[in-house]
Amino acid sequence: MRKGYICLVSILTAVLTAIPAFAWADETAEAVTENAISAGDTSFVLISAALVMLMTLPGLALFYGGMSRKKNVLSTIMYSFFAMIVISIQWSLYGYSLSFGPDVQHIIGSLDWVGLKNVGLEPNPDYSATIPHQAFMVFQMMFAVITPALISGAFAERMRFPAFLAFLVLWATFIYDPVAHWVWGVNGWLRNLGALDFAGGTVVHIISGVSGLVACIVLGRRKGYGSVPMIPHNLPFTVIGAALLWFGWFGFNAGSALGANGLAASAFVVTHLATAAAALSWVITEWIHHGKPTTLGAASGAVAGLVAVTPASGFVEPMSAIIIGLVAGIVCYLAVGVIKAKLRYDDSLDAFGVHGIGGTWGALATGLFATKAVNPAGSNGLFYGNPEQVVIQLIAIVASWAVAIVGTFVILKVVSVFTRLRATDEEQEAGMDISQHGEDAYTDFVLSASMNIPGLSVAKETSTVAKPVM
Amino acid sequence: MTKIECILRPGKLEDVKEAVNKYGIHGMTVTQVIGCGLQKGRTEVYRGAEYSINLLPKIKLEMVIPDEDVTEILKIITEVARTGEIGDGKIFTYKIDNAIRIRTGEKDDEAI
Numbered sequence: 001m002r003k004g005y006i007c008l009v010s011i012l013t014a015v016l017t018a019i020p021a022f023a024w025a026d027e028t029a030e031a032v033t034e035n036a037i038s039a040g041d042t043s044f045v046l047i048s049a050a051l052v053m054l055m056t057l058p059g060l061a062l063f064y065g066g067m068s069r070k071k072n073v074l075s076t077i078m079y080s081f082f083a084m085i086v087i088s089i090q091w092s093l094y095g096y097s098l099s100f101g102p103d104v105q106h107i108i109g110s111l112d113w114v115g116l117k118n119v120g121l122e123p124n125p126d127y128s129a130t131i132p133h134q135a136f137m138v139f140q141m142m143f144a145v146i147t148p149a150l151i152s153g154a155f156a157e158r159m160r161f162p163a164f165l166a167f168l169v170l171w172a173t174f175i176y177d178p179v180a181h182w183v184w185g186v187n188g189w190l191r192n193l194g195a196l197d198f199a200g201g202t203v204v205h206i207i208s209g210v211s212g213l214v215a216c217i218v219l220g221r222r223k224g225y226g227s228v229p230m231i232p233h234n235l236p237f238t239v240i241g242a243a244l245l246w247f248g249w250f251g252f253n254a255g256s257a258l259g260a261n262g263l264a265a266s267a268f269v270v271t272h273l274a275t276a277a278a279a280l281s282w283v284i285t286e287w288i289h290h291g292k293p294t295t296l297g298a299a300s301g302a303v304a305g306l307v308a309v310t311p312a313s314g315f316v317e318p319m320s321a322i323i324i325g326l327v328a329g330i331v332c333y334l335a336v337g338v339i340k341a342k343l344r345y346d347d348s349l350d351a352f353g354v355h356g357i358g359g360t361w362g363a364l365a366t367g368l369f370a371t372k373a374v375n376p377a378g379s380n381g382l383f384y385g386n387p388e389q390v391v392i393q394l395i396a397i398v399a400s401w402a403v404a405i406v407g408t409f410v411i412l413k414v415v416s417v418f419t420r421l422r423a424t425d426e427e428q429e430a431g432m433d434i435s436q437h438g439e440d441a442y443t444d445f446v447l448s449a450s451m452n453i454p455g456l457s458v459a460k461e462t463s464t465v466a467k468p469v470m
Numbered sequence: 471m472t473k474i475e476c477i478l479r480p481g482k483l484e485d486v487k488e489a490v491n492k493y494g495i496h497g498m499t500v501t502q503v504i505g506c507g508l509q510k511g512r513t514e515v516y517r518g519a520e521y522s523i524n525l526l527p528k529i530k531l532e533m534v535i536p537d538e539d540v541t542e543i544l545k546i547i548t549e550v551a552r553t554g555e556i557g558d559g560k561i562f563t564y565k566i567d568n569a570i571r572i573r574t575g576e577k578d579d580e581a582i
Contacts, residue, residue: 228484429481438515445504445527452513452520 036123038130041259045128045135048255052142055248056149057084063241063303064153067296067349070233071431072157073441076349079152079164084145086165087172091141092116098177100127100140103187108178126186128258139255140180147176147204153351154212157230158222158428161436163421167411171211175407179203179400195396196370196378196389198267199256201311201362202400209356210404212347218412219421221346223428230348235295242299246275249306253313266374267313270321271306274313277325278305278332285333297333300354304332307358308365315370315378324365332358360397367393471566471578472540474547477505477559478529482551486531489550490543497582498533509557528559534566534582 061080068076087095094114101109113119116137124133148168152159159167182188183195183203190202197203222230232238253271257264282301287293308328309321316324336353347353367390370381380386412421427435434440478486483500490498504525511524535543544561552558571581 224481224484227488228481425481429479434512434514438513440514440523445502446523447504447525449514449521449523452522 036130037132038259041128041130041261042132042135044260044264045131045139045255045258048251049135049139049142051248051251052139052146052255053084053248055245055252056080056142056146059241059244059248060146060149061241062237063245063299064156064349066234066237066239066241067153067232068156069230069431070442071433073233073237073433074439075161075432075436076152076156078161078437079156079159080149082165083149083152083168086168087145087148088141090169090172091137091144095144095172095177096137096140098173099144099180100137100185103181103185106187106189106192107181109181109185130259136258139258143200143204143252144172144176144180147200147208148172150204150208150351150355151212151215153349154216154347155219156348157432158219158348158423159215160420160423160427162419163415166415166419167215170411170415171408174411175207175211175403176203179207179403182399183396190396190399193395194379194389194392196315196366196393197311197363197396198314198366199253199310201307201359201366202396205307205310205355205359206363206397206400207404209352209354209359210401211408212351213345213356214405214408215412216347216352217345218409221344222348223425225346226344232296235299239295239299242302246302246306249275249310253310256314263314263375269318270316271309271313273318274309274321274325274328275302275305277322278302278308278329281326281329282333283329285330286337289333289337300336300350301329301333304328304354304358307355308332308362310359311362312366312369315366315375315381317369317371317374320365320369320371320383324362324369327365328358328361331361360401363393363397363400364390367391471534471569471582472537473532473534473564473566474540474543474561475530475532475564476547476551476561477503478531478551479553479557479559480527480529482553482559483529483531485550486547489546490533493539493543493546495533495535495539495543498531501530501532503528503530507557507560526557534569536579536582 057080061077064080065073065077092115094111096116096119097111097113098109101111101113104110116134119133119137121132121134123129123131124136127133128136148171151171152164155164180203182190183197184191190197195202224230249271250268254264254268257267279298279301282304283293283297286297305325305328308324309316312321312324332354335357336350340347340350340353366381368382369384370378370389371384372378372380379389381389415421423432423435440446476486480502487498504527506524506526509526511522511526514521514523540563544563547561568578569581570577
């Protein structure tokens with residue numbers, strides 16, 4: 001007993017005397033790498049990457065899933081889930097290299113970084129001098145993931161899963177990766193031109209929204225559109241999803257500062273203010289137009305505000321952000337509630353109305369409200385004495401629209417050669433969950449079912465199960 | 471008076487409703503039901519375990535109409551609800567003794 005006590009004390013003493021030595025070793029290590037990796041910046045960017053991950057899953061999955069009908073909720077969630085799965089791998093194999101790899105003709109990155117070759121733990125000062133290159137890569141990966149997931153809102157409830165997978169990979173490769181290079185890659189032509197896009201107004205929102213519009217027109221309206229009620233089956237899901245998007249968007253926008261610094265704080269504040277303003281203006285507009293303030297309106301308005309402030313978030317002051325948000329709420333409401341009905345395209349969950357229109361307004365607004373007082377690395381906008389910036393923003397907008405329209409159309413036509421894009425009327429009537437995935441989200445309506453395990457089965461024969469013809 | 475009770479594919483409800491409305495029948499009761507018949511059911515798989523779901527979701531639509539409309543309404547429903555595949559559903563008719571509108575106390579044809 002006494003012997004054990006002495007032993008314990010001696011161990012403790014040894015440990016305690018060793019601690020200062022460790023601390024000293026740490027100090028020298030920090031001194032050596034002082035000009036390289038910053039612990040604060042790295043932890044902030046990694047957390048931001050995790051926040052942006054949360055936006056797709058479960059944020060967007062629930063936001064869209066709640067708006068779909070109950071027979072399609074799983075298939076809607078699967079679009080987001082598979083964007084996460086497939087694009088994460090695509091990005092590490094070659095997507096990151098195409099977007100951020102060494103420039104080729106200002107159009108695309110080279111294949112030098114295929115398989116994350118040369119993407120190590122040392123910073124890459126071209127993009128971020130204070131965080132490991134892999135931290136930057138994984139942060140950008142989450143953007144590449146959410147962008148095609150956003151498109152799925154336009155063709156939800158009718159696009160066959162195999163066709164979606166093919167579209168997903170081709171779209172990421174031929175549209176997202178090049179446009180990300182144009183805007184963010186070193187020597188990308190829009191970046192060289194001086195186009196401002198802090199966190200992805202053109203790269204993420206315009207190209208996903210516009211591609212969504214093209215996709216929903218190419219696929220055609222859902223079976224029964226206009227006669228069968230197509231109303232959200234679970235609005236609390238949608239509200240949870242919108243709230244998670246709002247939360248994750250702090251990583252999206254503030255994280256785009258790529259450092260734990262003043263610019264990140266500014267981006268955080270303007271993001272929040274624009275979101276609140278847009279939710280307010282959307283709800284007030286519909287209150288005037290339809291007589292009731294709705295929960296779905298609040299959720300949609302918040303997302304519209306987040307979209308609109310995204311390109312501007314690193315360049316504008318708080319009061320400008322409120323104006324950007326107020327306009328976004330009204331414009332997106334009109335796009336979704338009035339223009340869509342007039343033009344009769346079936347953008348199931350309003351990917352175009354919110355992301356295409358909101359993103360376009362945001363990209364334009366950046367050219368109006370940007371000021372070097374917020375970000376010396378940016379430019380002044382029209383209201384700060386530099387009308388040229390508006391022209392540059394318009395070029396970026398037109399280029400993103402054009403590549404999204406042409407690219408998506410061609411990709412869908414190519415995919416349709418190999419597999420049917422659209423679920424048949426019968427498949428849509430049975431629901432995409434049953435017809436594409438063989439599952440049912442809400443099984444409380446199932447009273448009897450036999451389990452088909454050989455030897456355990458109470459079913460007489462599996463052949464009694466016919467193809468679902470419902 | 472005759473009560474018409476039909477079992478329909480869920481996707482056909484709107485079409486049938488619209489067609490009988492157009493003919494002039496506006497009152498009906500609709501229930502979500504499950505059932506089986508010639509249509510065999512479907513397979514769902516949860517974590518590798520396969521289930522045969524033999525009771526499929528259907529719509530039960532009930533309406534009580536004047537006798538003189540019965541032939542025409544039956545024709546309309548049969549035409550509109552038919553796809554030609556197994557699982558289109560069935561129609562049953564019943565004689566009705568009496569009908570009363572609770573609000574006014576009106577009876578029979580006036581009540582429906």
